[in-house]
Amino acid sequence: MKRERIEEIADILDKRGKMTLEQLEEVFPTVSQMTLRRDLFQLEEDGRIIRIRGGAMSVKEVQKVSGEAYTKKTTINTDAKIVIAQKAAALIDEGTCVFLDGGTTAMYLSKEMPDLKCNVFTNGIAVAMELAQKKNVNITVVGGQLMKDNLSTSSPAAKEYFDLTNFEIAIVSATAFTPEQGFSCNSQIESDLLKNVFKKARQVYMMLDSSKIGKINPYTFAKIEDIDVLITDDHFPKEYKQLFENRNIVVM
Amino acid sequence: MKRERIEEIADILDKRGKMTLEQLEEVFPTVSQMTLRRDLFQLEEDGRIIRIRGGAMSVKEVQKVSGEAYTKKTTINTDAKIVIAQKAAALIDEGTCVFLDGGTTAMYLSKEMPDLKCNVFTNGIAVAMELAQKKNVNITVVGGQLMKDNLSTSSPAAKEYFDLTNFEIAIVSATAFTPEQGFSCNSQIESDLLKNVFKKARQVYMMLDSSKIGKINPYTFAKIEDIDVLITDDHFPKEYKQLFENRNIVVM
DNA sequence: AAGTTTATGTTAATTTTTCACACGGGAGAC
């Protein structure tokens, strides 16, 4: 099928760095050259590869020299984040009103999300940009000062902004979690923003890949009991899972 | 000479990100296509660029934030827009507070802009993303609903937002202009937003490439006399130029 | 089950690139 083939192409390309169409044809002898071309075209649109004459090369291959903050961050624990994003994407129904934070996991979520008629609020401009490709999704960006490291915005004024809005679900992620400190992040204003979001959201979904466990960041914005659903990857420790389930929080 | 030409190609490519051979030929009209090809070939060997079908792209471009990159961008009147952007970029001084709209010309402006300590307000998320690469620029994004066609945000609430802010200069562009209707755009809320910006800006710079002349869009947001400086390209008709200069508006 | 969208294959047309060779002018040899 298309989806899997494209993922496999991306994988191989990430591994080998660079490939010609001829080589790709050897790997996928069952499909035509044209189909592979189309796959490459799509991967290029998604920004995952670059098509060069004769074939394609992985973006990561080029990026290995890179020292840029955000790009680097996007490559940490990518696989886990995609898995989490896919799970979260399945939870968005037609017509719902969703808040999405500006993190990298949310970024993957916007890629995986089906193109349903719904309303999304976000404070991440990279997320907004990604979502802009969906025809049916109505996007609202929360304004404010832009933080360059994670490309998300926040401002104290955003609080008033939220007075007028309600969310069915808020899907957010934390950069750190411990049972004692709860979910924390690096920015005071972002923490404030999220707290306000939680007030107006009927349900809070937390996306947390297992690499965040045991870390502590300066600003706690939620305790365990503040969330309704925890979305995580397969490496999430059992004892932690218990912790959430004991409080009737769904872990998926 | 060869050496200098190659360096210049590398420079331009780093700035623009991506160029076709055709565009390169325009920049270097004295040498043949084959020579430029050979230059690109050498730059590729040095690992500074990547040759793609039809031209080449800067390695730095690839290292940028994923998603925004290498998608097919509209190449309408690119050259004129870059010229205008360069002129406008020169007008931004250290320490100033600037409003920038979300159009494609503003996008180029953010690329050309020097990395000065200054404050930029914008309603364009692509613009914000581009500016995020500058270390010294402080960026604030105006929130609101995202328009997918031009990736800019606007909301009626933004008016109140501006009550608290002042701009030294506002640099905006219009999608249409006639002497009678003035400067117009496609969106009611964007038009409102800009009107509010004008109220708070000490000086208004209008970027208008000559292809916009004679077109009319539904919402007029400024008349000729509302602006202070008009920045345009070399194809701007003399009789129109007169029109502005008669009103003491600088045309550059 | 009919209709509609989506994925794929096939072939021709177009575009881009490569290749091979020719030309000219400058550096050094005699």
Added chain:
DNA sequence: GTCTCCCGTGTGAAAAATTAACATAAACTT
């Protein structure tokens, strides 16, 4: 001084790769 020998460059044909257009098959809707 002038004769080579290269290096950088230009030219046009040949090869390669990409795109476009159409046809068909599969999957999904209603």
